[in-house]
Structure formats: structure tokens, C-alpha cells
Amino acid sequence: MANEQGINVAVVGATGAVGEQILATLEAKDFPISKIKLLSSKRSAGKEMTFKGETVTIEEAVPEAFENVQLALFSAGGGVSKQLAPEAVKRGALVVDNTSAYRMDPEVPLVVPEVNEEDIKKHQGIIANPNCSTIQMVVALEPVRKKLGLNKVIVSTYQAVSGAGLDAVEEMQQQSRDILDGKEVTPKVLPVSGDERHFQIAYNAVPQIDKFEENGYTFEEMKMINETKKIMHDERLQVAATCVRLPVETGHSESVYIETDQPAESVAAMKQLIAEGDGITLQDDPSNQVYPLAVDSVGLPDVFVGRIRQDLDTENGYHLWVVSDNLVKGAAYNSVQIAERALAYGLLK
Incomplete structure (x- = not known):
């Protein structure tokens, strides 16, 4: 789990089907992570999940949880993204949002790397992941x-x-x-x-x-x-x-x-x-x-x-x-691809 050259990542909605797939994709791709936070509802806080063979305790998704986070991957529903994505951005994180909350916002890039990778560079803190279909x-x-x-x-x-x-x-x-x-x-x-x-x-x-x-x-x-x-x-x-x-x-x-x-x-x-x-x-x-x-x-x-x-x-x-x-290319994999490209462009610091 530790990677001194990596970045601090938060996965919001970690206990859901897409959240679990995001974790599996991050692990399979060996995405460079220094520290990972698993965020979910108050109901799930305190439960444990495994990432790269280590146990990680789930935390409640609140604004303060995004302190020192560089990348936040959201998949907890549009309401959560509307409420917390700006809080993550305010604290310096790049948000990749896998809900419909920001997809049609003209200020937010909507990205499929195989099609419009260059749009990643236009982000103002949030990049939207399109609908699976x-x-x-x-x-x-x-x-x-x-x-x-x-x-x-x-x-x-x-x-x-x-x-x-x-x-x-x-x-x-x-x-x-x-x-x-x-x-x-x-x-x-x-x-x-x-x-x-x-x-x-x-x-x-x-x-x-x-x-x-x-x-x-x-x-x-x-x-x-x-x-x-x-x-x-x-x-x-x-x-x-x-x-x-x-x-x-x-x-x-x-x-x-x-x-x-x-x-x-x-x-x-x-x-x-x-x-x-x-x-x-x-x-x-x-x-x-x-x-x-x-x-x-x-x-x-x-x-x-x-x-x-x-x-x-x-x-x-x-x-x-x-x-x-x-759940893979239609959600988690595309989100992680966006994060990889953002990292390659030097947008994650």
C-alpha cells in the first residue's frame, strides 16, 4: 500500500460495487499510491476492507477527510458528489466523479481517454466519468x-x-x-x-x-x-x-x-x-x-x-x-484511466 513516490488517494463509495471495482483496478494497475483513504457513509464507517494485502479502516465521508488528498475518486451517488466534490477540490484534490452530478456542466470535462483525452487538461478541479452505456x-x-x-x-x-x-x-x-x-x-x-x-x-x-x-x-x-x-x-x-x-x-x-x-x-x-x-x-x-x-x-x-x-x-x-x-470499463476502469492520464500530464501534485 505504501509508495514513497506515490500520491494520496481517497475512494468515496468504497463499499459499493463500483467502489470495490475501483480498488481492484488501482491494485491491478499498480497505481502509484502513497496513502489510500476509503470513505463511505456513516453507517459503514469503522468497517474494514483489504487493499494490496493490507487492512484499511473505512472512514466517514466528510469534508475534513480530504485533507492532504491529491486524488479523489467518487462513486457514491450524485448527491454525495454535489456535496463533497467541491470540498475535496477546495482542499487541493483532483476529483474524478463517476456520477451524473457534473457530466453536463460546461465547466467540467467529460472524458473517455480513448476519445477525448486532451480534455483532461481543461479541468478546474473535477473531471466527470460518463455513463457506462x-x-x-x-x-x-x-x-x-x-x-x-x-x-x-x-x-x-x-x-x-x-x-x-x-x-x-x-x-x-x-x-x-x-x-x-x-x-x-x-x-x-x-x-x-x-x-x-x-x-x-x-x-x-x-x-x-x-x-x-x-x-x-x-x-x-x-x-x-x-x-x-x-x-x-x-x-x-x-x-x-x-x-x-x-x-x-x-x-x-x-x-x-x-x-x-x-x-x-x-x-x-x-x-x-x-x-x-x-x-x-x-x-x-x-x-x-x-x-x-x-x-x-x-x-x-x-x-x-x-x-x-x-x-x-x-x-x-x-x-x-x-x-x-x-462496472469495469463502464465505470471503475475509465475512472482510473483518467487518473493515470492526469498523472502523466503532471496534473496530480
């Missing part, structure tokens, strides 16, 4: 955008329950057991915790992730639309999204239709272009049933792309299937 899509599309241009994106998502938190995962598991045992199912969490109505997720597909906006889109769908434009610095880009929750524990899948400014020379050329993109693993051999599967993405940082084909009616239209672990 947005991250994997823009990584897959970036090599296409750079080479052929991009003018339209239509995405339908098939999102894992872990994106809604541990309570949602436990609900899905319990519902599955109850259904197999012939018991009645009483949903309490999904699609939106705290709402008046809830629906069964086991053996079901729910076309609602987050609350509905006045325009008929859900907040999740609007996040994908707005974040994609911000990350790619392209307000003219046409983006539409339909987000669906499936009874899959981990790994988001997306059916993505794009229209490019100019067509690729061939489908093979499009596959090669995407395969050469940063952070992408191509799995595309239909004759041998090779394509990305959510179950195969678990625990891996890659964005997997397959089922690449040209639209039958539109010369510059293409269809892709994009899969990634929503």
Missing part, C-alpha cells in the same frame, strides 16, 4: 468518426441489472428463485428505486432505465444522447437511444446503427478500422458464431465489437453489436 459506445465509434465522419447514431441498449446497484442484483436473484419455486414475486426496486410502481425483472425485459423526462425519453436515454455529443465535441451529431433493462447481472450490450459522412471501402475495411481502435477487441466471425457476449465481458476492460454489417438500404449505414462490463 455511453462509454462503451463512443469507444467503439471513435475510430469510425475519425476516419469516415459520423452524422447519425441510433442505439438500443440491453443493460445489466448491476447498473442499478446491488439491491437490484439481489432482487433479480431472489425473483428468479421465487419463480422457480412457484412463489409470488413482489418487485420493490426496479425499474427505479423509490418510485411508486415496480416491475419484475427476472425473466423479463423492462424498457425503462431511470425516470421519464417530459419529452418521453428516460433520463438514461438523454444521458446517452447528450454525453455522446459532449464527448465527441459535435452538437450536430444526431443521436437517438432506447434503453432497456434485462435480467443479466453484469455486462451491457448495445445494438448500434450509424450513418457515416462517407462509406467505408467495404465491410471488411470497416471491421479492420474498428479493430484498430484503442480499447477495442473485435469478435466478428458469423460463420463460426463468433460475436460478443455479455457473459464473456465480465471482469475485462475491453469494449467488444461484432456483428458489423452494412445496412441493406443505406450505403453509408452500418450496424454494430457492442458489449462491455459496465
